Amino acid sequence: MRTTRTRLTIAATVAAFGLLLSGCSAGGGSGNTDPTNVDPDGEITPREISWLLSRPADGGVITAMEQIADEYAADHPGFALNLITTPDRPSYIQKYETLAAANKLPELFDTDATPFAQKLAKQGKMMDADALLKDLGVYDDYRPAALNYQRFDDGSLYMVPFEFQLEFFWYNKALFEQAGVEIPKTLDDIPAMCTKLRDAGITPIALDGQDQWPLERYMAYYPFRTAGPDYVQQLKKGDAKLSDATGEQAVQWLSDLGSAGCFQDGFSSTGYSDAQASFTSGKAAVYNIGTWELNSLATDALDPSVRDDIDYFTLPVTADSVTAENEYVSPSGIGMAVNTKTYDPLVRDFLSFALKRYPEVYAATGALSPTTNVETTIPANATPLYQRAVDQANDVGEQTAMPWDTQLDPTSNTRLQQELTLLLQGEVDPDEFITTMDGVIAENGPKAFK
Amino acid sequence: MLPQRSRLSVLVFLLPPLALYGIAVLLPIFQSLFLSFFDWDGISPMLFVGLDNYVRMFTGDTVFWIAFRNTLGYVVICLVLQLGGALIVASLLTLLRRGREVVKTLYILPAVISTVAIAFLFQRIYSLDPEGLINQVLEFVGLGNLQQAWLSDVSTVLVAVSVPEGWRFTGLYMLIIYAALLAVPTELEEAAKLDGASWWQTFWRIRFPYIRPVWITTTIIATTNALRGFDIPYLLTNGGPGQSSELLTTYMYKTAFTSTNYGYASAISVFVVVECLAAVGLIFLLLRRKADA
């Protein structure tokens, strides 16, 4: 008697949990189901739509989209665009992934081309952006590099870019002169450059170690030069290993950066603003950051004492580089995906209006548009460097160095970030680093990308 | 017990709290237990894997064991700061003639500040470049060669992330212990003093045994709070550098929400639940036995 009852209770409990857990992944039977059906039939009925995004609350993208949504709402009473932003990226990712698990994603949501997003795409939960942009007649306006940045490994496109950025090595000419160093010709010149700067009592490179991604860029540089953009794609699936010649060289280079003291002491607990302040106050000689900081680095917001000394160079090559000098990290930011389930004539009509209008409004804020059909407005308080940086965007090569944090599976990525800090601080040696990382990737990578 | 209680009246009073508690706490714990037998990323179908998650946790996952060790260290440091600090300050307070109320109020103030703000603040305090408070003080007293980035050094970071947590709640524990000390009958202490006992002897022989029950309660509260510590290490270092300040809770959180490995994360949380229960049992055992002896 007792056992029967117990068993029944267990069965009922399991069934209840099962319902709860599966209820959401299967939920939402109605709505669009075909990710390629970019032009659905039906009336345009204005309603409120939401965009879950991870961009600064008062930044260019949000201000531009708010303005555009207002313009659209003026012609379509009842329409509203609800922008829900979580600028802090880790918090955002948590929110977006739990929403996806509950099948509660809104009409539009931000995501990088991560393995998680790829799973969503494979399940047909995101509209095919390739088809959508072509159907709206805007596809050819986009910079190829901006679209390529959003693509998954198989070349498919599910996210729409809203920015275009170039990442430079900003440097202080006066400090270079003082230490008697030149702009590094190759990546291998950097450790020696650091030693000289250190000897002159200058912090060689200011690094925001707290946010992890800036250091992870350095992991991407060497292999991008020696093996090209495909390397990380093979590595993340376990098809290439860090113990290969390419990987070993890259790890050795990183270790050399560490032992040359390239980054400020205690870099791993230095935040974004402190790293930047160290460069703009003339303490550090080099600072690796993208054009989203043009307002701080190429306008009169810059401290007058360093304003005329600041210049930039792009990612140095290596002796046997397979990628060209004008190919480096040129991200188009986190992309916007369109939810298949809630896609309807209204969403299409709004996107059609917004994506055509966006480049003009956005470029007027002084930022680089992901399209080539507009001119960026140079702010009145800009230094000459601003124009040069903006012009540089038209000279970017075909291949782009992908940041590894959007490439690796999240578990390997977290571990890589941790181990990189240890490697650069000299807590682990290159061999230990390689063994650990190859092990972690072998365990998690193939599973994530099957 | 009330003589005129009826079964119905018990239910009327008991059911609402029990229902809320069941929904908010018990159900999720059971769901975690259930999830821990699955491999699930939130969006793909759930895959039953039996005990695989537990096997991996106990045999294959070095980070898990590092996190476990760090958690123990974190708890010890928090306990020393919170209970030790509380006991010392409470004792000092009983010696004060004036201003006790003011000191008490000021002493609990840190508990009011949000962890987000505390994390911002301690980043500044520990920082090397720009020079933070600790490093400035070291320089000032002529120990400039000890300056370092406290949150970047693998040997100091665990202590550095534990201190804010200990600092923040020591006031609450101090209040409790202070009240207990006040309740110690003065006659006992006077008698001991007349017998020539030193301050220390009086404290150790008379006062402390008297407050032992309160001490047990406080130890349990502080231990369980420390075992669930999360915000400050998460915000200050996110477990780094390497895994030097990774706790079980931060590791679980990352496994769930960064790696979207909800099954494995649930297995870790089941472990944390068991670990907390074991810790409380242990405290009872140790402190009770001493009391009996």
Place this chain on the structure above:
Amino acid sequence: MDIRRTITGVIVALIVIVQVYPLAWLFITSVRTEQDFAGGNPFALPTEVTFDNYARAFATGNLGLNILNSFIVTVGSIVVIVFLGMMGAYALQVLGFRFSKLVRALFLIGIIVPVQVALVPLFVDYAAVNLLDTYQSIIIPLAGFALPTSIYLFSSFYEYIPGEIYEAASLDGAGPYRIFGQITLPLSVNTMVTVAMVNSIFIWNDFIFANTFVLTDDLKTIPLGLQNYIGAMGKVDWTATFAAVCVSITPLLLVFLVLNKAMTYSLASGATKG
């Protein structure tokens, strides 16, 4: 003897400075100029005082609304915690029943278990019953996890209400409901204040539940609002953030200072009696 007193005084004063200094630092930083904070010594006194940071804090975020939301969530949770806590303690301690030990043990789990355990299951459950993005979705777990401590504090207080009072009331013909309303409830005021205060501190500052269950700006509480000051890639407008932090802790600080006496008194007595 006097020397010893003086030394004690000095030590206590030093300890108090350690405890209070951070709050002072927060307020001082919030009136610094950005350049002074970034370039100067952030621990020295400011070279000039500015309230621009407060203006920026209010311009960037939605501080007023955030405070209102935090207020609703805090008050809502506190009401639930206090009343359900009293009811539970009354059933367990005053009324009593056969399995009360078991129920107590069950509640003990809630004191021990880390809240992060509940995040994923609760999210999935909420999604199934359409509770995401509501005040209730934050209040339920906050209240649920605080309930055991609340019950514990009330029970240990009820333990010391002399049985004669109840017996006398019973002889007058009062049933369990009337006794609760006329005797237990009025006697519990100090403990109510304690439970309310201790929990407000945690609930007002809760980040994890709000971040997981709240999606729209309309419902964001203060800790979420503070996140708006963190820009993309981790860039932070520090001085404005500190200004926002100061604004956000002021209400709690005021309540705390006003109710402090009742709280410290009964927190101490509640725990020592237990």
